[in-house]
Amino acid sequence: MTQSQTQTxxxxxxxxxxxxxxxxQLAARVAQxxxxxxxxxxxxGKPTHVAGYVPEGREVIYHSENGIIGVGxxxxxxxxxxxxxxxxxxxxxxxxxxxxxxxxDSFAMMRGGHIDxxxxxxxxxxxxxxxxxxxxxxEKFPPAVGGAMDLVAGVKTILVMMRHVNKxxxxxxxxxxxxxxTGLGVVSRVYTDLAVLDVTPEGFRLVELTPGNDLEAVxxxxxxxxxx
Amino acid sequence: xxxxxxxxxxxVAPITDGASIMIGGFGSSGIPFGLxxxxxxxxxxxLTVISNNAGAGETGIAKLLKAGRVARVxxxxxxxxxxxxxxxxxxxxEIDLEVVPQGTLAERIRAxxxxxxxxxxxxxYGTRLAEGKETREIEGRGYVMEMPLAADFALxxxxxxxxxxxxxxxxxxxxxxxxxxxxxxxxxxxxxxxxTGALDPxxxxxxxxxxxxxxxxxxxx
Numbered sequence: 001m002t003q004s005q006t007q008t009x010x011x012x013x014x015x016x017x018x019x020x021x022x023x024x025q026l027a028a029r030v031a032q033x034x035x036x037x038x039x040x041x042x043x044x045g046k047p048t049h050v051a052g053y054v055p056e057g058r059e060v061i062y063h064s065e066n067g068i069i070g071v072g073x074x075x076x077x078x079x080x081x082x083x084x085x086x087x088x089x090x091x092x093x094x095x096x097x098x099x100x101x102x103x104x105d106s107f108a109m110m111r112g113g114h115i116d117x118x119x120x121x122x123x124x125x126x127x128x129x130x131x132x133x134x135x136x137x138x139e140k141f142p143p144a145v146g147g148a149m150d151l152v153a154g155v156k157t158i159l160v161m162m163r164h165v166n167k168x169x170x171x172x173x174x175x176x177x178x179x180x181x182t183g184l185g186v187v188s189r190v191y192t193d194l195a196v197l198d199v200t201p202e203g204f205r206l207v208e209l210t211p212g213n214d215l216e217a218v219x220x221x222x223x224x225x226x227x228x
Numbered sequence: 229x230x231x232x233x234x235x236x237x238x239x240v241a242p243i244t245d246g247a248s249i250m251i252g253g254f255g256s257s258g259i260p261f262g263l264x265x266x267x268x269x270x271x272x273x274x275l276t277v278i279s280n281n282a283g284a285g286e287t288g289i290a291k292l293l294k295a296g297r298v299a300r301v302x303x304x305x306x307x308x309x310x311x312x313x314x315x316x317x318x319x320x321x322e323i324d325l326e327v328v329p330q331g332t333l334a335e336r337i338r339a340x341x342x343x344x345x346x347x348x349x350x351x352x353y354g355t356r357l358a359e360g361k362e363t364r365e366i367e368g369r370g371y372v373m374e375m376p377l378a379a380d381f382a383l384x385x386x387x388x389x390x391x392x393x394x395x396x397x398x399x400x401x402x403x404x405x406x407x408x409x410x411x412x413x414x415x416x417x418x419x420x421x422x423x424t425g426a427l428d429p430x431x432x433x434x435x436x437x438x439x440x441x442x443x444x445x446x447x448x449x
Contacts, residue, residue: 065330066254067400082256083401089255089308100399102406102433103254103280104338107331111351135356142318143327144307145357150331153350184354 018221019212020193028053030119030161030191034060041065041110041151043120043133044088047161050119061097063115065147067106070098087147110147111154118155120148122162122187124177127203127224129187131160132179145182152183164192164221171223173197173204194218195226203227231393231442232422236266239416239443243267243381246299248276250337250382250408251289255281255308258401259288260385260418262445267383273297278337278379280330280404282306282314293317302377304330329357332374334407340376341410341438349374382412386434389419393436394427402433409438418445 013019021029023046031053034040041063042048051071054060062071064086071086072095080091094100109115122133131152134145152158165171173190189207190197195218196207205227209218219226233239240263243249249267253259268291275298282301283290292298293313301323306314317323328336329351339347348371352358362373384405386395395417397405409415415438422444 064400066257067402081399083258084399085255085257086400094399100397100402102402103330103334103404104407107334111331111349140319142307142315142325144305145327145329146305147330149329149355149357150351153353180356181354 013212016217018194018217019210021210024049026161026191026193029196030159031055033159033189034058034117036060038116039063039069039114041115041118041155043118043148043151044146045121047119047121048086048088048090050161063106063109064092065106065110067101067103068092068094068098069101069109070095072098107147107150110150113154113156115155117157117159118151119159119161120151122160122172123179124172124174125160125162125187125190125199126174126177127199128176129185129199130177131158131182131187132177134182135180137179148182152186157188158186159189159191160187161191164194164218169221171221174223194221197226200227230391231436231440232391233441233443236262236418236443236445237269239263239418239441240266240270242414243270243272245272246274247272247381248278248379250379250404250412251277251279252382252384252403252405252408253279253281253288254400254403256284257399258385258397258403258405260383260445261288262447263383263416263418263443264288264291268292268295268297274299276300276302276379278302278377278408280304280333281308282311284308284310285312290314293323296322298323300324300326302326302328302333304328304333327357333377334404336374336377337404337407337411340378341407344376346373346375348372377411379408379412380414382408382415384409384415384417386417386419388421388423388427389417389439389442390423390425390427390436391442392426393417393439393442394432395419395434395436395439396427396431397433406434406438409434414440416441416443418443420444420446
């Protein structure tokens with residue numbers, strides 16, 4: 001059984017009066033929008049949890065950039081194959097119907113428009129659909145891009161799941177990104193703990209608020225206009 | 229024709245100071261750990277390492293970095309949990325780093341192996357990683373010109389090999405290994421098992437024409 005039925009109830013309102021989804025609830029919310037029969041790439045980190053919440057009855061095929069399509073569940077302890085991992089470097093299994101391939105083929109799937117959906121985390125998303133998720137402005141850290149730029153360049157639909165604001169309260173949804181860009185005009189929809197927003201030619205458009213929140217309070221935490 | 233050699237030291241003997249070396253693997257999977265250890269013993273330095281990652285912990289590429297053998301790294305993702313030796317060398321300004329998007333890295337290597345003089349990719353268009361590169365608009369979409377990436381040597385890891393250099397792979401250990409074998413002047417394959425006869429042609433992933441040397445190293449990470 002999936003966990004989506006039990007964990008979608010939002011947490012109680014915080015001190016600021018806003019209701020926030022937990023990471024698990026956010027993953028479950030994104031999973032509702034993954035259609036049956038999709039080929040999906042889940043970004044490293046929190047997006048990998050989406051797979052656990054896809055509603056029963058849907059067959060979704062997961063691609064991992066390191067050379068497997070048809071990623072199956074984590075193997076039981078002691079049964080790991082040390083050479084069967086996903087892009088997050090976790091041990092995985094091959095689901096029925098899986099295939100292995102090398103890097104040029106893997107990135108042909110991504111860049112060539114064969115993958116339907118990618119779910120990614122982000123530092124910032126702009127109202128134009130620009131995304132920044134590979135480098136900050138802190139020059140102390142060596143840059144590391146991985147497959148992020150290839151994914152956003154080629155996958156048909158880019159979904160972003162992230163917190164609505166940074167730890168210091170500053171907005172992550174902006175008119176323009178201030179961090180180095182991963183791709184321009186590529187994001188379709190953003191899922192945050194506070195709301196779901198579509199990226200449209202006019203800017204961010206509200207799809208839904210996490211139940212209990214009002215638009216004015218969410219707009220106050222957003223660095224770009226939310227259209228309704 | 230017999231491309232087999234008896235031990236790892238013989239396999240890496242041709243590598244010289246200042247060589248450029250492609251090293252297969254992604255995360256902990258498909259890394260030629262035996263060849264890297266042999267290269268460390270052999271002592272070549274001032275190396276350019278082309279690989280997806282820049283090692284983690286005290287194993288693989290991290291050992292070469294720790295020993296100060298690496299002058300330059302070309303990779304997509306140098307910073308991963310436990311990549312302490314890369315970070316130390318980078319912070320000390322001791323290595324030159326070129327970060328390349330992963331798919332562009334694979335395709336640049338493939339281009340070198342396939343005789344392609346460069347290609348246009350949408351990856352990275354409009355970003356910092358396209359700065360200074362030629363760009364072109366095709367049917368309303370922006371593309372970046374990327375150049376082939378070749379190397380003097382490739383160190384690859386495969387599941388099985390035969391005396392003709394044919395290779396087969398296991399699970400996700402394939403990753404960059406086949407394409408790196410194509411793009412290097414001298415490709416050295418560490419295989420878990422050398423076949424007594426020939427590999428089944430239907431199971432060959434990397435045809436032996438791309439491989440110069442095969443050595444058995446049975447251990448898995």
